[in-house]
Amino acid sequence: MTIETTKLNFGPQHPATHGTLHIELELDGESIFKITPNMGFLHTGMEKIAESETYTQFVVVTDRMNYLSALNNNIAYSQAVEELLHITIPERTRYIRVMLSELSRISDHIVSLGLSAMDLGAFSPFLYSFQNRERLYDVFEEVTGARLTTSFTRVGGLAQDLPAGFERRVKDALVYIRNTMEEMNDLLGDNTIWHERTQGVGLLKKEEAIAYGVTGPVLRASGIPYDIRKCKPYLGYEEFDFDLITEDSCDVWGRYLVRKREIMESCKIIEQAMERMPVGDVNALQGKITLPEKEEVYTSIEGLIHHFKLIMDGHGHKPTGEVYNCSEAPTGELGYYIVANGTSMPAKLHVRSPSFYNYQAMPEMVEGKLVADMVATLSSVNVIAGELDR
Amino acid sequence: MGLEEASHSESEMVKEFAVTTKIDDLINWGRKNSLWPMPFGTACCAIEMMASLAGRFDMSRFGSEVIRFSPRQSDLMIVSGRISIKMMPVLLKIYEQMPEPKWVISMGACASIGGIFDTYTIVQGVDRFIPVDVYIPGCPPKPTALIDAVMEIQKQIGKERMADHLHG
Amino acid sequence: MVDLKTVAEQFAGTIEGEGAQAYVYIDSSKIVAALELLKKQKYDILMDVTAIDELGQNKPSRFTVVYHMMNSSDWSRMRLKSRVNKKETHPTVTHLFKSANFAEREVYDMYGIDFEGHSDMRRILCPDDFEGHPLRKDFPLRGKGYREDFPNYTRDLLEE
Numbered sequence: 001m002t003i004e005t006t007k008l009n010f011g012p013q014h015p016a017t018h019g020t021l022h023i024e025l026e027l028d029g030e031s032i033f034k035i036t037p038n039m040g041f042l043h044t045g046m047e048k049i050a051e052s053e054t055y056t057q058f059v060v061v062t063d064r065m066n067y068l069s070a071l072n073n074n075i076a077y078s079q080a081v082e083e084l085l086h087i088t089i090p091e092r093t094r095y096i097r098v099m100l101s102e103l104s105r106i107s108d109h110i111v112s113l114g115l116s117a118m119d120l121g122a123f124s125p126f127l128y129s130f131q132n133r134e135r136l137y138d139v140f141e142e143v144t145g146a147r148l149t150t151s152f153t154r155v156g157g158l159a160q161d162l163p164a165g166f167e168r169r170v171k172d173a174l175v176y177i178r179n180t181m182e183e184m185n186d187l188l189g190d191n192t193i194w195h196e197r198t199q200g201v202g203l204l205k206k207e208e209a210i211a212y213g214v215t216g217p218v219l220r221a222s223g224i225p226y227d228i229r230k231c232k233p234y235l236g237y238e239e240f241d242f243d244l245i246t247e248d249s250c251d252v253w254g255r256y257l258v259r260k261r262e263i264m265e266s267c268k269i270i271e272q273a274m275e276r277m278p279v280g281d282v283n284a285l286q287g288k289i290t291l292p293e294k295e296e297v298y299t300s301i302e303g304l305i306h307h308f309k310l311i312m313d314g315h316g317h318k319p320t321g322e323v324y325n326c327s328e329a330p331t332g333e334l335g336y337y338i339v340a341n342g343t344s345m346p347a348k349l350h351v352r353s354p355s356f357y358n359y360q361a362m363p364e365m366v367e368g369k370l371v372a373d374m375v376a377t378l379s380s381v382n383v384i385a386g387e388l389d390r
Numbered sequence: 391m392g393l394e395e396a397s398h399s400e401s402e403m404v405k406e407f408a409v410t411t412k413i414d415d416l417i418n419w420g421r422k423n424s425l426w427p428m429p430f431g432t433a434c435c436a437i438e439m440m441a442s443l444a445g446r447f448d449m450s451r452f453g454s455e456v457i458r459f460s461p462r463q464s465d466l467m468i469v470s471g472r473i474s475i476k477m478m479p480v481l482l483k484i485y486e487q488m489p490e491p492k493w494v495i496s497m498g499a500c501a502s503i504g505g506i507f508d509t510y511t512i513v514q515g516v517d518r519f520i521p522v523d524v525y526i527p528g529c530p531p532k533p534t535a536l537i538d539a540v541m542e543i544q545k546q547i548g549k550e551r552m553a554d555h556l557h558g
Numbered sequence: 559m560v561d562l563k564t565v566a567e568q569f570a571g572t573i574e575g576e577g578a579q580a581y582v583y584i585d586s587s588k589i590v591a592a593l594e595l596l597k598k599q600k601y602d603i604l605m606d607v608t609a610i611d612e613l614g615q616n617k618p619s620r621f622t623v624v625y626h627m628m629n630s631s632d633w634s635r636m637r638l639k640s641r642v643n644k645k646e647t648h649p650t651v652t653h654l655f656k657s658a659n660f661a662e663r664e665v666y667d668m669y670g671i672d673f674e675g676h677s678d679m680r681r682i683l684c685p686d687d688f689e690g691h692p693l694r695k696d697f698p699l700r701g702k703g704y705r706e707d708f709p710n711y712t713r714d715l716l717e718e
Contacts, residue, residue: 012480013430015459020432020477040683041477042432045509047668048692048699060506067434111437130444137441148434148530210603210630213657224630231633323579324626324637337626339610352606352626360660386433389474389683475704476685485711510692510701511684519708 005033010374012041018115018378019385023362030370035363043389050349054314055081055155058349063149065351066387069108070150071100071140072329078153079234080325080336085317087156087289092280094236096162097153099273100143101235102266103170106177107136108330108382109217109259109266116256116379117188120197125184132180135173142169155317156290157283167274174267181263188256198252202365202377205250212361215354216332217262218381220246221254228328235327240269252380288316314344324352331355331382355388414551421465421491422547423453425540428464428488430481432471435498435530439470442533449533452540461487466543468536469522472500473513485520493547495539496522499529560599562636565592571638581624581637589625589640590649596627597654601636603628604655607662609642609669613695621671623648642671650675668693 010023020041026034046065050058062077063070075097082089089097114129137147142163144150152159188194204214209222219226223246229237230244242265247254283290288306296303309315319340326335332354341347358381365381366374427449431439442449443457458464461484473481485494496516499505502525504514516522523546524539562582566573569592571584584592596602606626613620621642628635642648650673652658662673663682670691673679681688688704690697 012477013459013484019436038682040681040685041474041480042472043474043476043511043683044472044507045511045692045699046507048509048697049507052699064434064506067437127445130441131446134441134444134446147532148437208656211656213603213605213655226633321575321579322581324635333605335606335626337606337608337624348610350606350608356660356664357657360657475688475707478708482708482711509699510697511705513705513708518706518710520711521713 003028003033008371018383019388021359021378021383021385021388023374023378025371025374027371030372032366032369032371032374035367035374037359037362039359039385039388041389042385044386046390047349047351050346052345054344055317055346056314059153060149060151063151064386065353065390066108066329066331066334066355066384067148068111068384069104069330070148071104071144071152072108072327072334074151074153075101075235076325076327076329076334077336078155079327080323080338081155081317081319082284083325084319084321084323084338084340085155085289087284089157089284090281091278093157093282093284095273095277096158096282098235098237098240099170099270099277100152102269102273103136103139105330106263106266107133109263110177112330112379112382113184113256113259116252116376116382117194119375119379120194122188122194125187128180128184132177135176139166139169139173142166154283154290157281161282170270170274174270177263178267181260185260195253197372197376198256198380199249200251200253201369201373202252202380203250204361204365208361208364209250212364213357214332214361216328216330216358217255217258218358218361219332220244221258222250223248228326228333232326240272242266242269252376255380318342318344326352329354331384331387332358334387351387351390353387353390355383355385359383359388415548417552418548418550422544425452425454425466425493425543426456426458426464427454427466427468428459428461428484429457430467430469430471430484432473432477433500435470435501438530438533439468439497439536442536447533447537449537449540452537452544454540461485462489464488465491466493466495466540468495468497469501469516470497470530472505472507473516474511475513476511478513478519481516482519491550493523493543494520495524495526495536495543497526497536497539498531499527502527505529560596560601565596565636565638568592568595579637581639583622583639583641586623586640586643586648589623589638590651590654592638593625593627593651593654596636600631601627601629602655603630604651604657604661605635607651607658607665609665609671611669611693611695619643621646621669623665623671625651646670647672647674649673652676667691670694 005026005028008025012020012022022038024036046061062073066073110129110132114126117125141147144152204222206222209219225246227244245258245261247257292303292306297307320342322339324337326333335352337350338346339348365377496502501516524542526535526539566582569584569588571582573582575581605628608624610622619641622639625638667681667683
């Protein structure tokens with residue numbers, strides 16, 4: 001008996017796709033017979049741009065990949081270049097990077113929760129989550145100068161040090177976030193409709209998650225305890241006290257719980273980092289890797305030459321060899337594979353983007369299920385189109 | 391007594407209970423205070439557009455309460471984000487589907503001029519292919535800039551005249 | 559436990575690079591067998607597949623395919639490379655690792671390397687009628703005119 005199917009296009013312009021995705025559905029009534037995920041509607045050629053820009057110039061482009069948590073991208077990229085050049089960053093930079101990385105993670109998870117609630121019809125969590133994000137934007141604007149696309153890290157350190165009075169604003173923001181998360185939990189956590197729409201929906205078993213190379217909250221909600229901050233720590237994460245959150249339900253409800261609890265853990269890490277923040281320089285002083293102070297540039301000839309050579313032809317940044325460096329972005333494992341050839345521009349730069357591999361597992365999670373479940377699953381996977389297509 | 395007194399009180403009544411204006415101003419007033427946007431958000435600017443629809447920079451104060459993603463029911467298209475060559479046919483189709491009168495805001499550097507991406511796959515400004523009314527610079531522009539652009543569109547609508555459209 | 563040395567000895571590969579970023583070159587006729595062995599030895603997560611273009615550098619072949627493997631019990635990593643032949647084809651590993659599906663399509667789209675045995679070898683990021691392979695070194699950054707090639711709309715009528 002042949003089944004007559006209807007073809008339906010989901011996207012690329014659709015209110016419930018997060019970004020420009022295109023999913024071709026073959027429907028048998030309300031249930032999905034076959035699903036083909038497509039992408040490429042935001043392809044920008046960032047990897048090609050990297051081959052004609054210096055290492056420092058490319059930081060600006062990395063912001064635009066995962067635009068919900070731009071600081072994580074900046075930090076991951078600078079880390080990869082620093083490993084290639086064998087630079088160690090100062091202690092203070094390490095703590096500042098940890099703190100900014102966790103603030104960025106909170107902002108990404110909050111938006112993901114808000115948008116997935118909006119997709120299923122609950123509009124208020126969206127407003128609460130954007131209100132939270134505005135508090136975090138205030139913090140980012142004070143430190144980096146921009147709300148969304150921060151471009152804050154440099155090779156060997158940061159663009160500038162933290163401003164005075166920073167701790168007070170972060171503490172206020174954390175109090176606000178904790179209160180709002182309690183409110184959102186009251187709205188969604190015990191809500192029967194939310195339970196019915198998310199429990200048992202979008203199942204991704206352990207073996208399938210490993211076979212598809214899925215990482216991030218999607219993997220941890222399937223019961224596998226892989227978080228790079230715990231398993232292969234970078235930036236000194238082994239010194240901080242936080243839990244690795246896993247759930248065993250493998251469904252959308254599990255991913256909601258993982259993200260919600262990760263926000264709380266990030267708040268803990270930020271408080272610990274602020275308590276223990278050492279004083280000192282933020283830029284690595286070894287070699288001539290980072291820009292000198294302005295007084296030196298204007299008063300001494302060595303400072304002037306150092307500044308000129310670094311800006312004009314990336315003088316201190318001419319590595320050889322190759323590196324693959326990964327870090328835990330809010331969507332999963334973000335890896336940078338850089339092949340260098342002794343010039344100031346990389347020979348090849350490839351981004352192992354977590355959304356690319358998470359998106360590939362969509363057919364596994366929704367084939368045979370209803371269309372409404374597909375909307376819930378897609379928003380729980382948190383695919384960000386900028387990272388997907390690069 | 392008689393007719394003169396009756397007409398005097400009538401004109402006073404008219405002043406109290408009726409408003410007289412030109413038809414142009416009436417139509418423009420209706421259009422500009424109920425602009426229904428069609429958010430064509432692709433990338434980072436879309437997040438700032440969402441922020442301008444959320445609590446702090448509420449754009450529904452300006453009449454844009456109805457954000458439905460259906461082109462048939464909207465009159466203002468906000469192109470926010472970089473447009474790649476794969477996405478351009480989609481944009482053109484949606485532009486065709488919007489009924490007249492329609493206006494376009496090109497939000498951000500990438501939609502206006504290609505932004506920082508001068509590559510093989512990014513269209514260097516949507517104004518090469520569709521008519522744009524207001525450009526917003528920034529990468530991404532703050533939500534206040536988007537609201538300023540909507541107010542600019544409202545000013546432009548206020549100057550339109552029905553007589554221009556009647557002759558095709 | 560396998561490490562780079564045992565893989566190199568068993569499959570006649572050469573190790574290059576230093577320290578934690580060392581990798582092993584394996585011939586393309588043996589790469590599938592090497593990845594099968596790694597999968598049995600708990601290196602069963604294929605993190606990434608990509609390729610490198612070394613045009614004009616006097617290397618034995620122009621393209622090299624790179625595989626990043628991860629161990630699911632102790633989370634250690636290994637990198638394998640394999641040279642692509644002159645006809646620009648390479649065997650696929652989608653039957654071993656499901657995550658290779660989209661990744662190999664992206665390598666085909668960006669570099670033009672055809673993976674034999676892949677079930678759905680078509681472009682993924684560029685449009686379907688795009689000609690050329692963008693990440694090759696001889697493809698210009700600004701492209702070949704595709705971004706100009708759309709109809710022009712004015713306020714009243716459509717101009718071609």
